[in-house]
Amino acid sequence: MSTSIIGAAVNRVDGPLKVSGQAQYAVDHKLENLAYGVGVFSTMGNARVVRVEASDAQGMPGVLAVLHRGNTPPLYRPAERLEHSRAGEIRPPFEDDQVYYYGQYVALVIANTLEQAQAAADKVRVQYDVRKPAVLLSEAPAPQGPPRVHSTRGDAAGAFESAAVKLDETYTVPVEVHNPMEMHATMAHWEGENLTLYVTTQGVLNYQKVLAEVMGIPVENVRVISPFCGSGFGGKLFPWPESMLAALGAQHLKRPVRVQVPRSMMFTTVGHRPLTQQRVRLGATADGQLVSMQHDVVQPTSMVDEYVEYCTGVTKTLYACENVEVRQDLVRLNVGTPTPMRGPGAVPGLVALESAMNELAEKLGMDPIALRLKNYAETDPGSKLPYSSKHLRECYQKGAEQFGWAKRNPKVGSMRRGNEILGWGMASAIWDAGRGGATVRVRLNSDGTARASCATQDIGTGTYTIFAQVVTEKTGIVLDKVQVVLGDSTLPPGPTSGGSTVTATVLPAIAKATDQAVQRVLQAAVMTPGSPFFAPHGTQAPKVAMTNGWVHEVDKPYSSGVPFEEILIARRLAALDGEATTGPDLANRERYAFNSFGAQFMEVAWDPGIARLRVSRALTVIDAGKIINRKAGTNQVLGAVVMGIGMAMFEEAIYDPRTGKPINNNFADYLVATNADVPELECIFVEYPDYHLNEYGARGIGEIGLAGVAPALAMAIYHATGVRVRTLPFRVEDVLGGERATIV
Amino acid sequence: MQEFRYRQVRTVESAVRANGTYLAGGTTLVDLMKLNVLQPATVVDVNPLPLAQVEALPGGGLQIGAMVRNSDLANHPTVKQEYPVLSEALLSGASPQLRNMATTGGNLLQKTRCSYYRDTNYACNKREQGSGCSAMDGYNRMHAVLGGSADCVATHPSDMAVAMMALEATVHTEGPNGVRAIALRDFYVLPGTSPSIETVLQPGELITHVTLPAPPHGTRSHYLKLRDRAQYEFALASAAVVVQMHGKHLARVRIALGGVGTRPWRSPEAERALEGREATAGNFQKAAAAAMAGAKPLKYNAFKIELAKMALVRALETVTQMEHAG
Structure with missing residues (x-):
């Protein structure tokens, strides 16, 4: 069994798709009859929305709808802290008439083209009752409630007093923004009661859950697809308002709607590292x-x-x-x-x-x-x-x-x-x-290829590649014959890409699932008439193994055997699957x-x-x-x-x-x-x-x-x-x- | 962005007749149209105009077509050899992609990067006369310390224009009232009480060429741009220096500063402090002090005064220690 691929310097298996422009990022997916949503964002940091004047915008070419609090049903809140799900912001857009920060969604203009929606969004007039915002630390009211973190070991204050050498300094880290190259975006598509979302996310399953909660539908009615993510850096761990507005807009218009956050609002509306x-x-x-x-x-x-x-x-x-x-x-x-x-x-x-x-x-x-x-x-x-x-x-x-x-x-x-x-x-x-938990499915196909799948995602870090590496290591099937399918909530449950945990989490599950798939092929090898290793009932089955993608007797060279797909063909199988769930290893x-x-x-x-x-x-x-x-x-x-x-x-x-x-x-x-x-x-x-x-x-x-x-x-x-x-x-x-x- | 009429023209005459806003590289105009800061009714695309040549003038000097791209001008052999200050200034500006689009004429008319000018939700006298200046008590770290008024302190962002100022360029135009030549030092106007007026150009007047006089024998020149990061950023302070030495003495000196003025800032004060004097650190310091003597800092940009002096002193040191180019 070849082990050299683990630890080697391997080119990312999705590289050719990326450099040739074939990798499908959120807004690259082609949806028929797609409409374009553009946000109208608050230009004030602290205000009450008195009126959204949309009649000019409404009459502009191509405009389909101007959605705001006054003309849409309320969205539900995500069930944070009750469920293992989390939105970027617990308040869904349009929940009340208050503006809490600059860049908050006040309305969403939807039109036939992006340009039409942008032009119309510029013409929506929002009348505010403006108050002075508090945006500097010095303007904030004193901390409310108990400290969010307070932990002691020994007597730090006492020991400081009597210390021979003391240092007492204050350090300030300003607000930083993630601003990955791919801006946050959602394309929402309803088919009856079912909602499909093409997004850019670090966690398709969390996204699925949150959108189901916010739209008030069963989680199985929501499918989230994010095969590629133009980086997240944490900013795409949780869904932000644009996802909810795309779903709302698509529901309202009964046609697919795309909402992409403009670069300027990537600084305000999709999270940041706090000061x-x-x-x-x-x-x-x-x-x-x-x-x-x-x-x-x-x-x-x-x-x-x-x-x-x-x-x-x-x-x-x-x-x-x-x-x-x-x-x-x-x-x-x-x-x-x-x-x-x-x-x-x-x-x-x-x-x-x-x-x-x-x-x-x-x-x-x-x-x-x-x-x-x-x-x-x-x-x-x-x-x-x-x-x-x-x-x-x-x-x-x-x-x-x-x-x-x-x-x-x-x-x-x-x-x-x-x-x-x-x-x-x-x-x-x-x-x-x-290290968390993951389920991985590995499929060995009768055309000599393999497929590994999991509802985790590759946010640019190389997750696709490590899946392929483990399958190759375990089966000997060459890297470019291993297809890896990630970024789809219909796949076996996998981890959110956050906290530097995905690799440690998925490796054991990929390994175990691959082992199981190989075991099934080996079982088939001795069970199947037409297989060179077939042992009819009552006879001693030979001990077989899989090396370099070939099934062979354990004490003979691999070339004495046959490519694994011949076993599947002999048994008239399209494929054999292995599936495994591993972790988290809480005992350790x-x-x-x-x-x-x-x-x-x-x-x-x-x-x-x-x-x-x-x-x-x-x-x-x-x-x-x-x-x-x-x-x-x-x-x-x-x-x-x-x-x-x-x-x-x-x-x-x-x-x-x-x-x-x-x-x-x-x-x-x-x-x-x-x-x-x-x-x-x-x-x-x-x-x-x-x-x-x-x-x-x-x-x-x-x-x-x-x-x-x-x-x-x-x-x-x-x-x-x-x-x-x-x-x-x-x-x-x-x-x-x-x-x-x-x-x- | 709002709807506009678009016309493409093939002759200067038809451009002038078209009575619209000229589109060259688009790196300023399209950007500001997207922000709704500029909302021209008619955009006149002058890209097809036959103004993309750099030609030696018969009596010496260089004629640069208004449509010559920044990257082409920066890499033109004559510019690199005779006017290095210009090549260096161009290459210090923007990014390769932007330089491939930006033109000579367009760059002279580049709009300020003032954050408040660029956001129609803020008061701005340059955008809307009389509405007020949000930069005055706003975040004005990038703003001008020279040439500002109570109504506007927006910095002129161009590097190219600073070099051309020191090279004593002339702007050639054609408009409804015919052709004219305007010395670059007379081309820009200070904001005063009407900051929306930035140049002496009349409505419909089109820049067709820029000419540079032949550099006097033995002229050396240099552009130094100081900024927070190494590339792709506007100047905090920059200096363009063009000098002719006689032995250890500075015979002829032309100095312009960038990043600190409401227009590309020619400094006759610094030139006077140096001409006829020896090229010494002390004299450079005196010239720098003279250049910035009239500077008026705002809340967040006081450091620019010192930084501009540093830029000028270092540029003078560099240029006077250079091997003789001629």
């Missing part, structure tokens, strides 16, 4: 032993829903410290509802925690790696459980060696190259290693703590004469168990590093306090890293399979690559410029002086 203001207090002995850690977070959510950005989880788990207290409060603002964004909680949490550790190291006169090793957690500090597999120490060491950390002169501005000052920084990375969760780890090393080049800062080197060392596809895995990590460069250097949604509009809601003004901003990136895996998680030893890698980039860059920027960036992103005015945009 977090994080106070970190660290107390240490003079030789760097942490004696106290306190992490207090204030974070806005929307007026209509609660989302907690769990920043403090990392503080409870990354370092060995007896006295830890964390607390998170929510305040409400007139902004859209926040939602998970790549590395939710941990990524902004580490900006604060790892920046604080780097600042503490300086106070102590210690190397930042030495400080981390001094406080290295051999077992999980919260649960006291042993780690399933932890090699963070090796990540630090390998990274330091590869980066040349020993040559570092910690003095600010001391390392030069030509006109430029170099700055070096590092940080730890940590992310949960989860009681025995071990599961995490992925990493260390990230960054270099910036600072030209003080022209105040120009660029990232010049980025090294990431990751401990995420066995890597199943080296190519896709490396791609995941490097892509995350690019996102981290954006986070540290560029990204920040800036709300206009007068209207609640993110004033930079376009790609010219909301900066992300361009190719020219990204240096050569390096990724090293320390590869220790984590067999406590699954038999392949693989953990997820979708998020860990982002975790330490921004704090490592913040340290590098300080090293080069002498300016501590405690409010992301870096801005040239941090050095030159001058007021920054007000965001808190």
Whole structure:
């Protein structure tokens, strides 16, 4: 049996479809008689809709309907917290006449063409009773209700008071938006009582459930199709209002309706990483032993829903410290509802925690790696459980060696190259290693091909490819003869693509289903007249196996046997299926703590004469168990590093306090890293399979690559410029002086 | 976007007669039409006009057709050799895709990126005279520190025009009242109390060419653009410098700044501070201070004053240390 395909650098099996434009993204599906819906969005952050004046729009060419609260039946709310389903925002569109944030749907114009709908949407006049919105943290009423997170271990406050060395700093991570290349979109098609939705999502099954709840129909009446997703980054975990409005519009018109969120509204209406203001207090002995850690977070959510950005989880788990207290409060603002964004909680949490550790190291006169090793957690500090597999120490060491950390002169501005000052920084990375449940069906076909299917989806991460890899590994059927079908709610139930859990979740199910399908073929081989291995009743059946797609006697070479399809043909079968359900492995969760780890090393080049800062080197060392596809895995990590460069250097949604509009809601003004901003990136895996998680030893890698980039860059920027960036992103005015945009 | 009439024209004469809004590369016009900021009744597509040539002028200098694409102009051998400041400015602007579409004439008329100008829900004197300026007490980090008025502080976004300002270009037009040549330094008007008027162009007047005088012997030039990220962003501050050296002395200096002015900002103050003087760091600093002496910062853009000085000083350092191009 060939095993080399697991861990190899495999081209993604869906690559040819993508580069040839044949991959069908949400709005690429062809539906007859399709109508186009375009939103009318609130231009105010806090208001009451007095009147929607649509008569001009209604009379424009091609216009079919202008839907709003006044002329549509109310949608139901999703059954959040009662069911395992979740919408981006619990309030369905048009529920009441209040405007809670800029960019909220006030109406939906539907026309025969997109252009007609856009032109008409511009002509819908909305009369508002306007109130002053609260969009800055300083404008929010005090936190209401109990803290959403409050956990203590030991006596953190007392230990801080008596600590020899103290650090007390506040870090602010601004609102960041996901803005994947493919904008959120839904095409809804009713046939009688049945609703089919072509969408772009990280979770077809959750989407199916939520839309059934909102439309008030049985879940089996809804089919969700999302074969390709132009990335999600968390923003497409849950359905957002456009999905509900497409379904509503299609129901109203009795014809398919498409609604795509315009780029400008991708900043307001489909979630974002919320702003977090994080106070970190660290107390240490003079030789760097942490004696106290306190992490207090204030974070806005929307007026209509609660989302907690769990920043403090990392503080409870990354370092060995007896006295830890964390607390998170929510305040409400007139902004859209926040939602998970790549590395939710941990990524902004580490900006604060790892920046604080780097600042503490300086106070102590210690190397930042030495400080981390001094406080290295051999077992999980919260649960006291042993780690399933932890090699963070090796990540630090390998990274330091590869980066040349020993040559570092910690003095600010001391390392030069030509006109430029170099700055070096590092940080730890940590992310949960989860595993859920999945059912996979594997079908071995009489034409010599295989098919694997599951109602999970590939959001660009390479999920299609790992399905094919496992089937190939188990059967020997070559990769391009393995068809993988994902992204359809009618398939066997699979996981949402979130939290870096899909790979660890589906691998055991694919393996088991494939084994079962192979077993059935082998059974057929000895049961079927015409098969070379046929053992008539009462005779001893030969022991058979499948290698390279051939069925053969176990003690003979595979070429002595026959291709597996000949067994199926002999039995006049189209195919044989295997189906398996695996996980979650809850028992192991009681025995071990599961995490992925990493260390990230960054270099910036600072030209003080022209105040120009660029990232010049980025090294990431990751401990995420066995890597199943080296190519896709490396791609995941490097892509995350690019996102981290954006986070540290560029990204920040800036709300206009007068209207609640993110004033930079376009790609010219909301900066992300361009190719020219990204240096050569390096990724090293320390590869220790984590067999406590699954038999392949693989953990997820979708998020860990982002975790330490921004704090490592913040340290590098300080090293080069002498300016501590405690409010992301870096801005040239941090050095030159001058007021920054007000965001808190 | 709202419905409009579309006409394509093949001669300058018919373009002028068509009495509409000219469409060249479309990178500004179509963008702003989608936002309903511009709602022309008639769009006159001038792409077929025979104005896509770059030609040497008989007496020296260069004539650039209004329809020459930014990418073609940037990579034109004469431009690269004789007017590097222009090539560098063009290549620092936008993205390759946009440069392949954007034209010489269109770029001179590029509209500001002011967020409030671009959103019809905000008051904007440039868009609607007398409605007010939302940038004044809004988020004005990208706005101008030079040439603003109480009514408008929108930055002129072009890089190309800054280089052309330093090259002392002339804009040639044809309109209902015939042809005329306008020195680029007289082409743009300050916002004052009527920010919607940005140039001296009359209704229907079409830019046909831009001419550049021959660079005096031994002229060196350079464009330096400073911004938050490395590519695809408007300038926070930029400097175009064109100098002729006599030994260690600066004989002739032309300076223009970008990203800081309500128009591409020629700085005679900086030029005066340098001409006839030695090329020293101290003199560069004095020139930079002179260039920004009249700057008026807004709440969020004070850093631009320092940054513009840095851009100018570094550009002067670079250009004066260059190998002699001639």
